[in-house]
Amino acid sequence: MxxxxxxxxxxxxxxxxxxxxxxxxxxxxxxxxxxxxxxxxxxxxxxxxxxxxxxxxxxxxxxxxxxxxxxxxxxxxxxxxxxxNGFRDRPAGTLRLNVPVSAARLVLPRIVPPFLAAYPDIRLEVIAEDSFVDVLAAGCDAGIRYGERLEQDMIAIPIGPRRQSFAVAAAPAYLDRHGRPTHPRDLLNHACLRGQFSSGAMTTWEFERDGEVVKVDPTGPLLVRVGAATDLAVDAAIAGTGIIQLFEDWLRPHLDSGALEPVLEPWWQHFSGPFLYYPGRRHVPAPLRAFIDFTRSFGVWA
Structure with a gap:
């Protein structure tokens, strides 16, 4: 049979x-x-x-x-x-990565184009979502996660910037109308643009300064699904709808252009960058091995 x-x-x-x-x-x-x-x-x-x-x-x-x-x-x-595959001049095959939307936007654009140019026989599939699925159950070879989201029995190597920040910002016109917060608790009196994970959990607005940690749960006129609709919240912030908290790298172009103004910058919380992780107890496919080696060649990002 x-x-x-x-x-x-x-x-x-x-x-x-x-x-x-x-x-x-x-x-x-x-x-x-x-x-x-x-x-x-x-x-x-x-x-x-x-x-x-x-x-x-x-x-x-x-x-x-x-x-x-x-x-x-x-x-x-x-x-x-x-x-x-190891006997080929160049590795070939499909590499599947499961990554958060922030990594697809802020980390992979710097790595993927030169990687695919160096390995033309490799086909890369990227599944971007923020539900933190089991990468193996999802049929993926590896994933990108932050330290607190790493699963046990996984090998993790740094990828992307090693230091990141959550920035808070708003359009200058909004701040001119409603005032500029001087303490995180002032946000409770402002229109804040919030994010929600697919699980239903809300993103936490957390701040830190001189060892003091402050968590606030502000409200506002707009709630978006993290990842899928984040750009909508950014556009709303630029239009003057309210205050947004997001990865600094995501907001940096708008901060530099003046479309958004930093808010509570001394309180911005810093955290370590993401990791590429994959199972440690199974054979590492040639496409993944090539990606690991290529990622390491970038070194540590500032």
């Missing part, structure tokens, strides 16, 4: 992605091709592996058992095939 390896791989991709379309996007195939592969596998095994509805695709009990045993086996197959 030997099953085709391609059909098994297709089943695993669909089961992990939770749907044929998402799996097709992740694998570069087609939804119809994946559907046909799963159908062949189910027919050969004589058991249904996936429960399909109009909204989702979920493994049956048999499918879940198969996926549990199949995952490590497929990983070993990929590792075995990737060994051959």
């Amino acid at each position: 030997a099953a085709d390896l391609g059909d098994l791989t297709a089943f695993a991709a669909v089961a992990r992605a939770g749907g044929f379309r998402d799996a097709a996007r992740q694998t570069g195939g087609s939804a119809s091709g994946l559907s046909e592969a799963v159908r062949r596998l189910e027919q050969k095994l004589g058991v249904r592996l996936l429960n399909r509805t109009t909204r989702s695709v979920v493994p049956t009990e048999a499918g879940a058992r198969l996926l549990d045993r199949l995952g490590p086996a497929l990983g070993e197959v990929e590792a075995a095939l990737d060994v051959v």
Whole structure:
């Protein structure tokens, strides 16, 4: 009852992605091709592996058992095939990264273009989101996270700037109308533009000066999903709608142009930069190894 390896791989991709379309996007195939592969596998095994509805695709009990045993086996197959990659003049294959939107905007633009130019046989897929998913479960090779978000049993190497800040700013016209805060608690009397994670948690506005830490929970007329709609909040701040808190590097162009004015700058909180992290107990694919080495060549950013 030997099953085709391609059909098994297709089943695993669909089961992990939770749907044929998402799996097709992740694998570069087609939804119809994946559907046909799963159908062949189910027919050969004589058991249904996936429960399909109009909204989702979920493994049956048999499918879940198969996926549990199949995952490590497929990983070993990929590792075995990737060994051959080491004999190529240039690494080839697909590298999948799961990163926060801030990293996609502030870190990767400096690295990705020269990396792809140096390794033209590597295809890079970047999934940018702020839900902090399990990178392996999401079918990714590595991720970018900040120190407090790193998972256990992962290898982490610095990537991007090693020192970052959360800046607070507003349009000069807004501050002329409503006054300039001199202490973080003054923000409670201002219109503040807030962010919310996909989990529903609100971003915390935290400040620090001379060892004093102050946390405030201001309110305002605009609430945006972190990452996906952050630029909307920036545009609203420039238009004079209220005060925004965001990565300093994100706001820096508008601070330099004068469109936004720094607020409470002595209180801005500094923190360490992000890390590239990946599993430490499994074979490192050649595309990921190339990316790790290339990232290290950038050294430590100021």
